[in-house]
Each structure stands twice: as C-alpha cells, then as structure tokens.
Amino acid sequence: MKPILFCMILICSWAPNCGVGQQQTKETTRTPAQQDLSSGGSPFPAELPKPQKKPSGPTTIKLTHDGRTFVGQPLAWDGKQLAMLRLDGELRVIPLKDKENAKVVSPEFEPYFPSELKKRLKREFGDRYDVSATKNCVVVHPWGDSEYWADPFELMIQRFESYFEKHKVELKKSQFTFIVIVLRSRKDFDRYMHNEIKLHNGNVAGFYSRLSNRIVTYDPSGLVRKPSQKSWLLGSQTMFHESAHQLAFNRGLHNRYSPPPLWLSEGLAMMFETSGLNKKRLDALRKFYDQRKVSGQMTRLLSDDTLFQLEPELAYSLSWGMAHYLSKQNPESFFTYLKEDAARPNFHVVSPPQRLKAFAKHFGNDIDKIEQGMRRYYK
Numbered sequence: 001m002k003p004i005l006f007c008m009i010l011i012c013s014w015a016p017n018c019g020v021g022q023q024q025t026k027e028t029t030r031t032p033a034q035q036d037l038s039s040g041g042s043p044f045p046a047e048l049p050k051p052q053k054k055p056s057g058p059t060t061i062k063l064t065h066d067g068r069t070f071v072g073q074p075l076a077w078d079g080k081q082l083a084m085l086r087l088d089g090e091l092r093v094i095p096l097k098d099k100e101n102a103k104v105v106s107p108e109f110e111p112y113f114p115s116e117l118k119k120r121l122k123r124e125f126g127d128r129y130d131v132s133a134t135k136n137c138v139v140v141h142p143w144g145d146s147e148y149w150a151d152p153f154e155l156m157i158q159r160f161e162s163y164f165e166k167h168k169v170e171l172k173k174s175q176f177t178f179i180v181i182v183l184r185s186r187k188d189f190d191r192y193m194h195n196e197i198k199l200h201n202g203n204v205a206g207f208y209s210r211l212s213n214r215i216v217t218y219d220p221s222g223l224v225r226k227p228s229q230k231s232w233l234l235g236s237q238t239m240f241h242e243s244a245h246q247l248a249f250n251r252g253l254h255n256r257y258s259p260p261p262l263w264l265s266e267g268l269a270m271m272f273e274t275s276g277l278n279k280k281r282l283d284a285l286r287k288f289y290d291q292r293k294v295s296g297q298m299t300r301l302l303s304d305d306t307l308f309q310l311e312p313e314l315a316y317s318l319s320w321g322m323a324h325y326l327s328k329q330n331p332e333s334f335f336t337y338l339k340e341d342a343a344r345p346n347f348h349v350v351s352p353p354q355r356l357k358a359f360a361k362h363f364g365n366d367i368d369k370i371e372q373g374m375r376r377y378y379k
C-alpha cells in the first residue's frame, strides 16, 4: 500500500455560507458523508454555532429543512444554524432560524445499533459493495471474502484498548459503532475525495473525518488479490493510524467538538501505526535533526497548527517524536494532559497562549529543556 504522507484528520473550515450546512440528504437515503475538509485552515469549533443556552440533556429532535428530514441530538444553536449529532454519529450543521421547526421525538439519544447501521450503509453504498459487521465495527467493502474485512479492525481496537489498559487509563464506552468505508480502488477513492470533500491529494491513502466519524480508504489490490494478500489490512499502518483517531474521539481521549492540538492527535495516532517502535517516524525525525530543522519548532506546534500546512513532513515527524517521548518519559502527565484537553467545553476556541499554558501545567514552562531532552533521547 502506498505509504501515507499526510493524514487527513478532519479540520473543518466551514463558515456560515460555505455550503456544508446546505449539503442536505434525506434521513433515509444518506449519500456518503459530505464534508468540508482541508489540511489546515481555521479550527473546526471556531465557526460552529455558539449555544444560546446549554441543552437540557441528550434529547432527540426531528426537523425538516428544504423538504428533507433530520433526526438527532441538538448540540448547539445560534439562532441561525443548528449543530446536530445524527444517529449514525455524523455531525451536521443545518440552517434553522425557527426552533419551533424542531420537535422533540425522544427525551433520550440512542444511536443506531450495528444491525440498523448495516442496513443503512447497504442502502447508501448500493450493489457494488457488501457490508460486514463484528461486535464493534461495521465495514463497507468490495464484494467477496467478507471475513477478511471487519476482523482486522477488531484487532486494531484490541491493540488500542490494551495499550491504555497497560497504562491504567480508563476509556469511555463508545457511543457509536466504529465505521470504516473501504472503496474498491484508488480511482473510486479519488472520486470520493473530489465529490465529497473537494480534496485532491495523491499522498492521502485514507482519512478519518470528525464530521462523519468514519474512516475512508480503498483496496490497494485493485480487486486482483492473491490469497496471501488477503490480510493486507493488518499490515496497513495507515489503517492503524486512522483507527486510533476514530477510537481516541469515540473513547473520550479527544473531544470531537473541541478538538485537540493537531500535534497531539497526530502524535497519538502515529504511536499506534506499529506495535513496537515506529522506525519510519524515527528515521524521518532523525533526518530533520541532522538538517537542524527541529530547534524551536516544538513551541510552534504547542501554540498552533500552522506547521502542518507549511512543513507537513516536519510537523508529523516532530509530533510523533513529542508524543512518543512524553508518553515514555512522563506517562502520567501525558495521559492527564490528554484527558484534560478532552474535557474542555464543546465548541471552545483555545488561543495559542492558552494552548501553551495547558501544556506547561503538566510538563513545565521550560520548552527548551524538553526539546534538549528529546534530542538526546533520539540521538
């Protein structure tokens, strides 16, 4: 499989008129998740409606807009647009000026069970695809060999859970079923990115979207697979990486509505790409040390996410280095910091000084000292 260069963890840059809220689909006939996705730009929560008042609880509402029906949990409303969490885990922003238009249909919010989700995904992706389900996952995939598609993701979940169990970090129970879409070919994947997220990038082998809460990738064999290649998913670092993203958001280590600093989410995901030391990331980081490009960049990554746009390879390498180093040298602080970041209020925008302060609370103010310790560690 072509190695991933950039991971597309979703950073939504939607503004009130950018069109995300207008891309409606019928509740009963969803098309593949329609999102605004970019590798940078303004952080997702900055543009979301600010709640006028705190929702009273996880109720389920139903509303119609432009002749279409939407059912889900209201998260925030600013008098013009409503952020809604749908029953399959997708986050939608829907124009809504009159709240009378939204009716409460249940005092609770109960997402779809895997069986219902499976039915809906079958309808969404049509005859060209099969859908397989296991205890925790529902996977849309090309026809044939259904046992090979969903089981590997159960193993990815096990690896993730075992790691945190070993470090005595309690994970929340997932509210939503783990969803993966494996498209038939690179061509289909490119078309999907073009149609659904307006993205062209030959280096992207898969992505996790915080809006759809799904992983999307493609079958690299082009449907001509030898029997020995059937377990390709287990050899895919990209899938371990994207699975870690979805799991971190679903299990309470990140907050989908107030996302973490990018170095933290990417660093964590890269820690799960391999079962042992991530040699590929280590080699890349050492290359940047040799080129003397690392110095001073840690403060930048801690403050904002701009390095991911300007020098993505350096940003990813250093993010892995930071997450790996801090989790090894100071695991207690690392996991506390992670959970505290996830506990921020929904749709809360964090300024660069606030980001630095949150980090310093757990690791101290002397970033240069941490940087020097890290350089010695990776020599």
Ligand SMILES: [Zn+2]
Pocket (backbone or CB within 6 Å): 007, 008, 009, 241, 245, 265, 266, 269
């Ligand atoms: Zn990623």
